[in-house]
Amino acid sequence: MKITAKTIAEQLGLSIATVDRALNNRGKVSPKTLKKVLEKAEELNYKPNMSASLLSRKKQILIAIVFPVYPEYFWKEIEIGIMKTYKDLRDFGFEIDIIRTKKFDIEEQVKVVQDIINSGDYDGLVLSANDAAPLMQVINAGIESGFPIYTFNNDSPLSKRISYVGADxxxxxxxxxxxxxxxxxxxxxxxxxxxxxxxxxxxxxxxxxxxxxxxxxxxxxxxxxxxxxxxxxxxxxxxxxxxxxxxxxxxxxxxxxxxxxxxxxxxxxxxxxxxxxxxxxxxxxxxxxxxxxxxxxQDPVYQGALAVRKAFDHLMLEEPIKVVEDIVKLEIVTKGNVKYYIHD
Missing domain, CATH: 3.40.50.2300 (Response regulator)
Incomplete structure (x- = not known):
């Protein structure tokens, strides 16, 4: 049987509203009642409804996602993964802004990243770094100022980026x-x-x-x-x-x-x-x-999806980053199995 706030309320003889306030640390609840609710929740192995919690908090997060234009076919697959995850998360107040940069224009991408950090419009950045060393300084400056930056597909491993999703x-x-x-x-x-x-x-x-x-x-x-x-x-x-x-x-x-x-x-x-x-x-x-x-x-659809999910979990759910480097598996495609890897 699924344990809900209603279950706890019925067993303690409290209103659902009181139990909800206690479980979500929202509103005035006496210390005695709070203790009773939390003990009963632990006893019944209560798992909070994260969706309901997020919706009730009405938290708003906007992240920028920056990656190159070329090769178009590869980044199209990345974007499919990004949008797949975004569609699952947008109802919780999670928004994304996709920004494309030229493939090897390092100076342009550095400027784009700096502008994103300085704008004050965004709560974080998911970045495919055109190159590691040139972006390390701007990434570190962002992190040190309290601005979260996550990399995917192309890493800057010596920077202070929070996490990386991609191939070795x-x-x-x-x-x-x-x-x-x-x-x-x-x-x-x-x-x-x-x-x-x-x-x-x-x-x-x-x-x-x-x-x-x-x-x-x-x-x-x-x-x-x-x-x-x-x-x-x-x-x-x-x-x-x-x-x-x-x-x-x-x-x-x-x-x-x-x-x-x-x-x-x-x-x-x-x-x-x-x-x-x-x-x-x-x-x-x-x-x-x-x-x-x-x-x-290297499954670009999965990379895009996981990169967005990690940023959501960290920023929206406030979960710590447990795996700093999520290394995707490499897959060998030949004439014999190529039909499984082409999408319309």
Missing amino acids: YQDSGRLAGELLERFTHNSKKFALITDKMNTFQMQQKVLGFIDYLTQCNGMESIRPLKISNTELSNLIMELKQDIEQVDGIYVATGALAEVAREIEKMKLSKKPILIGHDMNKEIHHYLLNDVITATIC
């Missing part, structure tokens, strides 16, 4: 190295395609990838092939000679589909094993057509 990117890089080794079987030469913007996330992927290769006999990587999202097609074609000499390629950037498209155009006599990250319709297409061998996914 060194593990991502190691997993990519393991996949290349297993798909090529023997001693092989690999290419590592990175972004010209050497962000913290990129550094972690590269560290993990190189770490795995150094532990394996007969595996080597040619110099990192650095690309940018502007004029990507021309850059890939310029790297054709490098690509022709390798057995496998790890695309550590968010440009897996673009790299696959250019490799397909090369009409190579021997297709390299191609490994990268995330999922969209183009990646789905190239997996089915054996241009991409495998991609590593």
Whole structure:
């Protein structure tokens, strides 16, 4: 039987209103009555109705959620998770404001974060940091002023941020190295395609990838092939000679589909094993057509949902942060299971 305030009121011969005031520390209740109600609640293992409590308090919270524009397909999935959780929580006075920033414009994102903190309009910030070090100072300044900041997907681990939801990117890089080794079987030469913007996330992927290769006999990587999202097609074609000499390629950037498209155009006599990250319709297409061998996914919908939920629990329910780093699982997607990872 569910124990309610009415149950306690009936057993003590009190009004429901009196019991409600005692349980929620609201209004005048004599110390003697308060003691009786709390003891009976403990005896009956009473669990408060959090929804009713929140609604009765009429508490209002507004948080800003800041993340980049690119790659659009990935952040669209993140936003699906954010909105899914928000729809469950908005009736309790919990509001969100989504703000998008350019992918690698660090100065713009620092300014956006500073403006959010200084505005006085928000009660907290959930942030996907474009890079770790440049944002550390502004995050720390916000935290020290009493402004809660939580990170997701892209972390600033040396900052004083309250919590992080996202992948372990060194593990991502190691997993990519393991996949290349297993798909090529023997001693092989690999290419590592990175972004010209050497962000913290990129550094972690590269560290993990190189770490795995150094532990394996007969595996080597040619110099990192650095690309940018502007004029990507021309850059890939310029790297054709490098690509022709390798057995496998790890695309550590968010440009897996673009790299696959250019490799397909090369009409190579021997297709390299191609490994990268995330999922969209183009990646789905190239997996089915054996241009991409495998991609590593990190459940962006879940990341978005959990990041919002953690901020709600901490700010609205005033619950302490028990897990500072919620590391999401990495999932390997190949031609055989890709149908489960594409959404309309």
